[in-house]
Amino acid sequence: MTVMPARVIHLSIERNWRDVYAFARRPENMASWASGLAADLRAEGEDWIGDGGPVGTIRVHFAPDNDFGVIDHRVTLENGMSMDNALRIIPNGDGAEVLFTLLRQPGTDDAAHEADAAHVLKDLQSLRAIMER
Numbered sequence: 001m002t003v004m005p006a007r008v009i010h011l012s013i014e015r016n017w018r019d020v021y022a023f024a025r026r027p028e029n030m031a032s033w034a035s036g037l038a039a040d041l042r043a044e045g046e047d048w049i050g051d052g053g054p055v056g057t058i059r060v061h062f063a064p065d066n067d068f069g070v071i072d073h074r075v076t077l078e079n080g081m082s083m084d085n086a087l088r089i090i091p092n093g094d095g096a097e098v099l100f101t102l103l104r105q106p107g108t109d110d111a112a113h114e115a116d117a118a119h120v121l122k123d124l125q126s127l128r129a130i131m132e133r
Helices: 017-024 027-032 110-131
Strands: 006-013 042-044 048-049 057-062 073-076 082-092 096-104
Touching: 006 073, 006 110, 017 027, 017 082, 042 073, 096 110
Parallel strands: none
Antiparallel strands: 006 096, 042 048, 048 057, 057 073, 073 082, 082 096
16 A cells, blocks of 8 residues: 555644543544544444445544543545544644644545545534634
8 A cells, every 4th residue: 555645634722622632532522523424423342333424324433531632533435445544632832732643545636635524624613613612
């Protein structure tokens, strides 16, 4: 497998990073901000299952709770294809920096990659709006 181009999408949130991590890491909260993942995640063993829209049912496996702000997760599509996603919440002064590493998947053209990046940024902005209320 060749190395995929990567793009880090990030933004600052004016709230303690541990508060942001505690909220963002809970799959039950993701429907309120992570529209790119799934609207209805439900627990099934150690994984979470959701409706991925046009890609069908998705299975999501999250990194365990940790002291480092890591919310990495593997998304497996109905067709068996899986994608590893790196999501981090790190301290930034008294607030937080949220970073998502978007890997450009094979066969993704420029327009689709830009649309993916815009969607990730929209989701992070939704998280910020919730956390800064």
